[in-house]
Amino acid sequence: MRINKYGLKDTIEAGIKREIRQRCGFGCVNCGNAVYQYEHVDPTFAEATEHNPDHIVLLCGGCHDRVTRKLLSKETIKIRSDSPVCKQKGFSFGPFDLGMVEPKITIGTLNCKGVESLIRINGDNVLSIKPPESEGAPFRINAYLADRDGREVLKIVDNEWITTTNNWDVEVVGTRITIRKALGDIVLSLRSEPPHNLVIERLEMEHLGIELSCRENKNLKVITPSGQILTSNSMDIEGSKVGFDINNNSMSIGVGGGCVHIGSMTLDSIPPNIPQRHTRQTFVGRARENRKVGRNEICPCRSGKKFKKCCGLVY
Template structure:
């Protein structure tokens, strides 16, 4: 008796097509952590075809496997995915806590232990806080706003609640990393979450009121203005990290920042 041959992997281009059609989340609840499900089971002759695949969160996938979720309900949801009519995904809670943070932005590392009711704005652009940490009732709360090239919101975190734009070309939450692409091979944002205290921004774009600050593997940049911060460990106590502003904006509090980026237009 011959051993059963292993099931081949789903092709990556098929996965991306399924993700986009499903709104980058479970078709029933929109959850961004999902599994690829064969509506016509692989073991019963179902193929790795886009029309036969959908996205289900672990809970709904298990219900379907145990016949607690009828396939007809899955097929209806596949035809009208939860996230498709929405501008952004449902909120996904990130499990950060404690009194300290460690953030990598490209090759640059920021770390700090916050005091009681402590607050640190790690990235501020034209007076707008775009990455910050604060302590509330013993919990570490992260807030973040990343944009696309056109300035539209791409990834947002408000007090540990993560959402992302569903109109993106591709959004993939794989393992601990969230990747947003604006085209094939064009990564616009890539974040790796490592609770309870660590966040890794491998690629990101912060923008407000006409000014952009970009993160890539080499560090932090103000595009087209020859301003760059690369490498280094920034430790100790500080209320602000990177502060970027143009001449139209008056900025207070640069004395407490590691790097001020005044930009002449």
């Protein structure tokens, strides 16, 4: 921790950091790179008596180094501060480091390796992996991730992630990206583990009528417009063409060969014209059991709420 001559510590409060990120468009004000650091511009940190968000900008390591070497002037950064590149373009961006070995992608409790399209919703590849373009090149991840209202929050195009400045907050700390819809409302959290792993720790999204949510080491949940609910707390898919193929009225797992291991999975639905009862099928390995869940019973998703106030609300 640094402390300047006025006793100001270089630790910036979370609320002030968020204000800076929002003003700068979640990326370097000069080039748009979303891997950034906080930089006092006018005055510099050495002369600052407070952390004023209007006088602090986001700078990537490359642009910060250019300023230090006087290859990029402070005056230019001040101008960029008034008109950040991210705000001009409407997005910030950053690279993922993937190697030449097939990566493993984890979505909550779903682990996929050697799967061409991990999640396909009504024909759209939400998350997919392409082979290297040439020998010695990396595998390529592509994704379209939205919030629970179906609005895009982040996309990945051949390992480069891009996030819109319309987001409420985008925070990058180390290898973790966190996107919030409001204070305390996380709609996406993911981290990279270079060079072979990408982990989606948390997701709350809707796409073409399909709801998808997950938590790392907890349940992965899919809800279709027809009322089907798939919940899994352990699943591995390897070598399939499509991991999850989800349509309005159907769901398929491990399409096009490969190997699927289901540790635990439940399929829920409400029979037509019987809204007060709920039919559940539970799969644990090869075991299967059928039982009914009443509206006033504790929800099987382990939220602690009554079913009618939890998963039952989708109906």
